Amino acid sequence: MTGTLTVAGLGPGNETLITPEVTVAIAEATDIVGYIPYVARIPAREGLTLHPTDNRVELERATHALEMAASGRKVVVVSSGDPGVFAMASAVFEAMDRAPHLAHVETRILPGITAMLAAAARTGAPLGHDFCAINLSDNLKPWSVVEKRIRLSAQADFAMAFYNPRSASRPHQFGQALDILRQECGTERLIIFARAVTTPQEKIKVTTLADARAEMADMRTVVLVGNSLTRCIGPYVYTPRRAE
Numbered sequence: 526m527t528g529t530l531t532v533a534g535l536g537p538g539n540e541t542l543i544t545p546e547v548t549v550a551i552a553e554a555t556d557i558v559g560y561i562p563y564v565a566r567i568p569a570r571e572g573l574t575l576h577p578t579d580n581r582v583e584l585e586r587a588t589h590a591l592e593m594a595a596s597g598r599k600v601v602v603v604s605s606g607d608p609g610v611f612a613m614a615s616a617v618f619e620a621m622d623r624a625p626h627l628a629h630v631e632t633r634i635l636p637g638i639t640a641m642l643a644a645a646a647r648t649g650a651p652l653g654h655d656f657c658a659i660n661l662s663d664n665l666k667p668w669s670v671v672e673k674r675i676r677l678s679a680q681a682d683f684a685m686a687f688y689n690p691r692s693a694s695r696p697h698q699f700g701q702a703l704d705i706l707r708q709e710c711g712t713e714r715l716i717i718f719a720r721a722v723t724t725p726q727e728k729i730k731v732t733t734l735a736d737a738r739a740e741m742a743d744m745r746t747v748v749l750v751g752n753s754l755t756r757c758i759g760p761y762v763y764t765p766r767r768a769e
């Protein structure tokens with residue numbers, strides 16, 4: 526039996542946003558690997574082994590998944606949203622890079638709806654022109670790099686999506702990020718706090734940088750910041766298709 530490794534995105538939370546090809550891959554899997562809350566979204570069934578692990582062991586998790594696939598299992602690594610956006614797809618290829626004897630494993634990546642696109646759709650079209658996505662966690666990069674990327678993206682007038690904005694172990698950095706944004710964009714710029722999008726806990730708040738507070742974000746929030754032309758029309762937020 527030839528094993529395979531599939532890295533699949535489960536979307537932002539609602540089951541209707543899981544793609545049919547991901548559903549098929551999960552139905553055919555012998556093993557599911559991933560961060561505990563993501564694996565918890567997969568119903569148990571006979572013949573399926575669940576391997577939930579803690580979030581900080583991405584490379585070990587990826588190597589374990591590759592080893593199981595090399596031994597003939599049909600392994601699905603699950604991520605929330607899209608697996609290529611601050612998630613497991615890169616970790617799998619990095620693990621392959623470090624263990625070339627596992628590079629022969631047949632691997633495919635199945636996309637999912639990433640948080641920023643689900644959040645954008647909820648509010649209108651705030652990412653309707655050029656935009657960028659920045660992971661605010663400094664687990665895997667220095668905070669100085671995060672600050673530089675925020676500042677230069679703001680200067681380039683990108684709309685921005687911020688993932689992992691604030692956690693219990695990093696309570697203060699998001700406030701610093703907001704300070705940089707106020708310096709570069711002014712206080713009237715629109716900002717959206719989108720929490721637990723498409724789940725029963727969903728909460729969306731549209732405000733300006735003047736009123737934005739660090740406490741409005743947590744680890745279940747994706748934060749969108751408009752560009753200089755982003756505006757409200759009724760309850761909607763949109764960024765025009767043109768730039769000046």
Ligand code: SAH
Pocket residue numbers: 537538604605606607608609610611612638639640641644687688689690719720721722723724743744745746747748
């Ligand atoms: N691969 C995921 C991102 C993983 S990083 C994706 O493509 O969406 C985890 C971060 O994603 C969280 O801290 C939060 O910023 C964001 N996120 C994931 N799901 C979310 C949701 N349903 N609502 C709001 N933000 C979400």
